[in-house]
Amino acid sequence: MATDIQISIVGSAGDGTIAAGEILRSALAGMGYKVISFDVYPPEIRGFGKCIARMRITTEQAYSLKNKSDVLISLDDSHAIPHAGEVRECGAVIYERGSIVQLPEGGHISAHIGPGQLPYPVPIRELSEKSTGANRSRNIVVLGFLAGLLSLPAEAFRKAIGRKFKSKAAAAEASEAAFKAGLDLAAQTFKLDDVMFGPPVSTVVAGATVEMINGNAAVVRGALDAGIDTFFGYPITPATSIMERLASEMPKRGARLLQTEDEISAISATIGAGFAGARAATSTSGPGLALMAEMLGLGVIAEVPSVVFVSQRGGPSTGMPTKTEQSDLHMAVYGGHGDAPRIVIAPTNVDGCYRCGGKAFEMAEAYQTPVIVLLDLYLSNRYETVVFPSRPPFEADCNRKPGKLQAGEQYKRFALTGDLISPRAIPGEKGGMHVITGLEHNELGRPNDQAQMHEAMSRKRHEKLKAALRHPDFTHYKRFGDEGQVDVGLISWGSTFGECLEAMYKARGEGIRCAAMKVVMLSPFPTHGVAAFMNDCKQVLVPELNYQGQFANLLQAHVAKPVTRLNRVPGEPMKVEDILEEIRRLAGRGKTAQKAA
C-alpha cells in the first residue's frame, strides 16, 4: 500500500510544536519514508505566536504539500481552530480533551471539527503531568498517541527522541515517559482506521546517507561540501538559520564566519575574501539584498567571485518577514545600477538547495562573478528527505590560473581571452600584482573610460557568462511529464515548481496531455532549452508567487511565445488545486467537462 499522509501540528510558541515536528520527521525518515515538510514560526520570539509543523509522508517522491492534511494535532486550540477546515474528509483531529479555563461556545476545537472529520480527544495535559510530573511534555504525549494511532513502530520514535535530546538526559527521560503515556492511550483507543501507513520503500544507495533536512540546512551542507572558507552575514528572517548553522559547522573545519554590522559590510567582506582567493559567501533576504546591490555591481565589474544565498520573503520593504513569496527575482537578476550581469540560480526543492549551495562556489570561481542562490521562505524551512552521495559532487578549485609571465610582460587581470574569462592572480601570488576597481578599466585593470574599452568590457562581462549555461553536472532546467507535443506546459521556478509538478501529474491523471519544466538557472537564461519546450506546448502556464509575474517577465524577454500567468501572493505556497484548475481551463476542460469525464 502506498503511503501519502500529511500531518499538521499546530501550537503556540513554547508548546514544543516545532520540536515535535522535528522528532516526527526524524522518526519517519529513519523508517525510510520520504518526507517533505514546512514549518511556520511566529514573528515574535516568545509569547503566543502560532507555530505549525506540517509534513507530508510518502513512499513515492512527493513534490509539494497537499492542500488538506490527513491528521491535525492541536497543542493550542486558539491557533489550531482556523486550521480545522484544512483536514480532509475522514481525516483525524487530535486535541486536548479538557480545559483548565472556562471556554465560551466555540472556544474548544471540538466545535470546529467538520461532520466528515474524525475527533480524537486526548487528555494530553493530564497524561503529561502523570507521566513526567510537568505539563511540558504535551508535545511528546501527542507523538506517542499519533504513533499508536497510526501503528508506527515506537522504536523509531524512541531513537528520534534520543537524537533530539542527546545531551539532555532528564529531558530524554521525561520524553520517553510522555511518549509511552500517549502510546498506551492509543492502544486503548478505538481506531477508525482511516489514516493508514503502508510499509516504507527503502531507496538508499550504498555509501549514500539519507537525511531529513530543510532548504537552509541543505544550502549549508552544499556550501560545506564545496569547501566554504569564509562567511560574513547579518541576521535576517528567513535566512538566519543558514548563518547559524554555518557558525556552528565552519569552525569545525577550520573555516571562518563573522557576523558583520550590516548587510553592506557582509557583502563587502565577502567580496574582499573572494578577491583574496577564498570561497566566500553571505546570506540574506530581500531587504538585505537591496542593500547589497551596489557592492554586487562592484563584484560584477571587478570580476570577483562571491556567493549570496537569498531567501525571499513577502515584500516590499519589511513586508511579511515570516511569509513566503517569490518577488525578489527582478532584483536578483536585474537589481543594481548599470549593466551588471550575474549568475542567479534558484533550486526547486531541498535536494536542489544542496546542489546549488555547492555549485554556486564552482560557478563563482569559474566565471568570476557574484552568484545569487535564490530560495524562498517556504523552501528554506521546508524539510525533505535528501540522499547525500558518499563523496561531495563539487570541484575543489575552479579558478583559471595565470601562467608564468614572460620577462617584461605585465600581468593583465582582465585579458580579453577567447572565452572572455581571464586568468586570475590572487593576492600572495608573485608577479600577479594588480589593482581591481569599480571604475571601467582596461585589460590591466587601469581606469579607462574610452568608448571602445567600455564596449569591449561590457561584452566581456555579459558574454563570458554564456559558459555557465554549460556548467558541468548541473541541472539548468528539466522537463517532466508527457513527451512530445502537449496541450498544456507549465514553466516555473523555485519552490512553486513542486506544486506545479503535483498539479501536472494530477492533470495527466485526468487525461490532459501535460508537461512541466523547472528552470533553475535564471541568469544567464537558458533560452534555447526553454524555447524548445515551449514549442511543444499548445498553451504555456507560468505559476509563481508574486503579483507582477516576475519570472514570466524574464521568460518573455527571451522567448516571444505568449504565456498564461498564474500569480498569487497569499504569503503561503500556491495551492495545487488552483494550478490544476488553470490547466483544465487551458486544456478546454471546464468543471462540467471534467465531471462528465
Place this chain on the structure above:
Amino acid sequence: MAETAKSARHHVVVGSGVAGFQAAETLRERDPDSRITILTLSRLLFYKRYDLPKVFRGSRDWREFLVHPAEFYRDRRIGMRRASHVANVDSRRKVITLDHKEEIRFDTLLVASGGRAYLPEELAEFRPLMHNFGSYEDAITMAKALPERGHAIMLGGDMIGLDLARTLIDTQHRVTLVAGPHTFWPHEVGESERPALVATLEKMGIEVIEGADTGGIASIEQGARGFSARRVLFKDGTEIAGDVVMPFFGLMPSVEFMLGSGVDIERGLLVSPGLRTTDESIYAAGDVCQIWSDAERRYRFYYGWKNVRAMGDLAARNITGSSDPWVPAQDEKLHISGDGRIQSPFWEYE
C-alpha cells in the same frame, strides 16, 4: 457551526441516535432559520445501530453504517458536536456545560441521550472480561474477538441480544444464552408464555441455560492460553467456555448530566404526553424519557425504533409550536410466526 445569526433560536439536541437525529431533521424543516446543534458522545455521525450485527456479514467499515454523508449535515446546517460529554445543564441560565468547560447557550433543549447497557451489580467486577454491543466501536471490537465459528456466551438476553444471536447463528457461530428475567426485555412475558418462547429460541439454534442468570454466576474468568478465551463458572460448580461473554440486561436511561438541571427524574426524565419535561424549554425523547400515560396513570417507557423516531419527531414539532400528544407508533407484542420463528416488533426498522 454558528452559521446563522446570533439572534436565531438555538435548538440543542443531546444525543445522535434515532430520536435525536429525527428531531434535528424535523426542527430544521419547521424552523429553517434556527441554529441546531447536536451534542453526542459518539465519534461518528448518526449511524444504523440496528444494523450493527452486519459486522458478521462482512460490513466492517464505519462509513457503511452512516445514515447520511457529511454533506447532509452541512447542507442542513446541523452542527454535530461529536465526542462531546455534557457535564451539566443549567435550566435557569439555559446553559449547557461540556466536560471541557465549554458553555453552550440554548433556547430549547431536547434530551435524546438514550440508554446504555445495564449491568447488574453482581457482574460489575467482571466488566473488563465482557463485550458490549451498543456502539459501532463495541461491535467491531467484539467481532474481532469472536473467531470464525466461535462461541458467544450471552448473559441475560434482551431483544437487542436476541437480534444479534440470530445473526451469529446465521453466520455459523455458536451461541449459548444464560437466560433469566431480562431474556425478552423490554417485552413483558408472562410465566405461561415463556416456555414456548424459550423453545423457539432453542429451535433457532441457541443453546439456552435457564435459571442461572446473574444470581447463578459465580465468576467469569479469562481462559487458559490456547483454549477458549472466557469461562463462565456457575455456583452449582458447572462451567461453560466460549470466546466472548456479552451481557444483555436491557437499557438504563442516560440521565446523569440532567441531575443538576432541576427537571423531574425517576429512572428516566419524566415528560408530559407532549414530551415536555418539568422545565418549559427542555424536552425529551427516546429511551431516556418516561412519558405520562393517561390510560395507565403512570410514567412509562416506550421502546422500539418506530416509537423512538416518532418521539423525536413529536418533540421537535412541539418545540416549534405544535402541542400534539404522544401516540405509540407500534405495538409491543412478541409473536411466534407461522414458520415457528420469534418475531418482535422492535426488530422492525427501515
Place this chain on the structure above:
Amino acid sequence: MGDIKPVYLEEKLREVEESGRLDYRSKTLPTWCPGCGYFSIVEAVAASLCELNIPNENAVMVSGIGCSSRFPFFVNTYGFHTLHGRALPVATGVKTANDALTVVAVGGDGDGFAIGGGHVPHAARRNVDITYLLFDNGIYGLTKGQTSPTSAIGFRTPTSPYDNPDRPLNPLMMLLSYGASWVGQAYAGRPDHLHKMITQAMSHRGFSYLHILSPCVTFDKTHRTYSNLGVQVRDLPADHDPSDRLAALREAMHDETPALGLYFREERPTLGDALDGLVEKAGGEVAAKATAKPARKARR
C-alpha cells in the same frame, strides 16, 4: 644651524633607487593636483613597505572612493579600489581570508566618517589586523569641494554657500573610544614623521588607525592650508603615555591644535586570533598562518 650641504639630484635619485622604494611604486602616475599632501603619503607608504621588507605580492591596498582612494593604483602591490565608504569591510574580508597578507585600508574623511562611518567602530572593536590610513583634508575633493564631516564650522563650499553649520567630528576621540588598539596622528607636511608613523602602524599587530592631516590645495584656500596647519600642529607632549587611553582622549580633545604622534597602543588578540580560537573551541584545525599562500583553504 651648521653647514648647509648642497643636494644633487643624481645623488638623491641614486639613493632612492638603491633604497628599493621604487619597487613599491607603480608605473601609474598619481592623478592628484600638484602640491597635494597625498604625494608624500604614497611616498611614505612605499618607504615603509620597503623598510619592513614586505614582499609586494603579500601587500594589499584597499580603498574606497575619493581622491585619496585612488591610492592603490600608485603602489606596486595588490589593490582593490572598492566603493565609497566600503574600504574597511572589504579589507576585513581580505584579511580574514588570508592572515599572511599585509592589508592597508586607505580613504578620505568623507569616505570613512560620512558614508562609511558605520563600519569604523566595528573594524576597531574587532581589532582586525589591518592598518587604516585616513587622509583627512576636510573636504570632498573628487567632487570638487563640498563640506565633509571634518570640515570646520563656517567653511564655505558650493553645498554650504551660507557657510557650513555643522560641527566637525573628532575622529581620534571616536577611534579611541571605539577600541582601536593603535591610534596615531601625522601630517602630510612632515613626511619623515609620517613615514615613521606609517611604519609603526603597519608593524602593529591589530587595528592601527593613523589619522593623516593634509591640505586640499585646490578647493580649500581658507581653512586647512599648509600655512594654517603648519602653525596649528604640535607634537604630543614628551611624557605622553601611549598606554593611557584617558590621557590620549584628553590630547585628542584639543583639535584646534592637533598633536602629532602615537596617542594610544595596546596589545590584544586580533580578529584572526579570535576566529582561530573559535576553530579550536569547535575542535577544528587552524590553518597554518605562515604558509597561508596564496590563500587559506578550509578542510572539505
